[in-house]
Amino acid sequence: MSTDYNAFITEATIEGDADAEGPLAGARVAVKDNISTAGVRTTCGSEMLADYVPPYSATVVDRLTEAGATVVGKANMDEFGMGTTTETSAFGPTKNPADPERVPGGSSGGSAAAVAAGEADVALGSDTGGSVRCPAAFCGVVGIKPTYGLVSRYGLVAYANSLEQIGPIAGTVEEAAAALDVIAGPDPHDGTTRDLADVEGADSDPNYAAAADGDVDGLAIGVPTELFEGADERVVETVEAAIADLEARGAETTEISLPSVEHAVQAYYVIAMAEASSNLARFDGVRYGDRADSDGNWNESFAETREQGFGAEVKRRILLGTYALSAGYHDKYYQKAQDARAWVRQDFEDAFADVDVIASPTMPVLPFELGESLDDPLRMYLADANTTPVNLANLPAISVPAGEADGLPVGLQFVGPKFGEETVIRAASAVEE
């Protein structure tokens, strides 16, 4: 490689099953560094876990290696998944292979950059509020956020459990779908995974790769005005052109309205921060992780360990989450955010009574320049306007390259009904043609 994009925190090999057959046999996989790999350090992009070596592998890693894929490294990421640019990593930012002056998106920026730069065939990311789809859009590759409960989270270091799913990133829709075929399915180690045979209306034996057939004849596409308003004009034009192309091939578009999504970013951040403040309480320097040299008592030692081990964005979210859950503010922030979440879910359910998929820009902006948003957290949060509603509603979504604007990649997002992965994959595969 002539350019070092800093896509990997650790380059290490976990051999896949050499006898396996199938689309992933021999594939090189980059695994986001918050997904546990036995014997290979798993840092979450944090000083806190710089030397942490998991004694077991995540279910998704075992499934990939059993399918013949070889892990080639642990991909860079925003610290604990908290960011939209991969600049909050303690291991330095990743550069966007499409334009090395710009961020690759986040938080799975290393995963998307590894695929875009040809350093991996497939990558795993995790998507809590857009962290697979955003970097896929910014780097010009494909990313899938599965329905909550489709893919096991066993071995994923938790940030916001109720929102996150592991999802694949690849150069084409079919390759990403083939990786989803391998990692999807119930896992006794994760009680939130669902057996599709028990899910009403779901295809109990899906074949995601086969769904990438490009056939959109008769597909009803909903176009929500709220997810286009406020987006960069160049992004809107590129996405609208891609949708018009699908219309020419037999898809029907309808303008729809999702009024609740105006509150999605606020609700998402309140819920995610609240869950983060609880999840990250485990990092106290006793059982694992970095421990500060401290002469203080239990509480002082923890506070120093956490001062030293966490970066600014992680501290910000832990503190805001603690605040939002504290006495006097719980009803104002957390309960209202849960109301908003239920409203968003209801809005999507109503919309899917009339349309098969919902299309929008994945990101309302073009990739930021490196350093541009780092000191302005709110500005970074607002970039998640189109991706966070999907996590709040537990739905499947995909980001597929729609074209370029000013030489930079633009992603088109399709959202589907629960366990409707095949529909979003089919729609996205038509955009590629």
Add this chain to the structure above:
Amino acid sequence: MSDTSESTGDAGAAEDGGEGDSAAAVDSAAVAVDADAVRHVADLARVRLDDDEVDAFTDQFAEILEYFEALDEVPETERDEELVNVMRPDEVRDGLSQEEALSNAAETEDGFFVGPKVS
């Protein structure tokens, strides 16, 4: 579930009279975040901050919390989650060995984790 809000309208009501309990304070439009509040939350969360961080967070939190204010416009919504219990027989299975469980600890003794002194 009952709505605990006492106000019938929202903005426009007089906002002085900062006395009262936290619930009343929460109802007023602007959330005051000062450096002491940031320090208090950091203390609750067991995260030590230096003075520069406190200053930066005070400004950023004010801006972010003001943005979160828009949640007040969200209507109370029926939350009928399709939650089902997931049960399995409680069977003995292999877990981590003691050695594996201790392998990432900063300090161990006789097969135990060693933590900081309690007081």
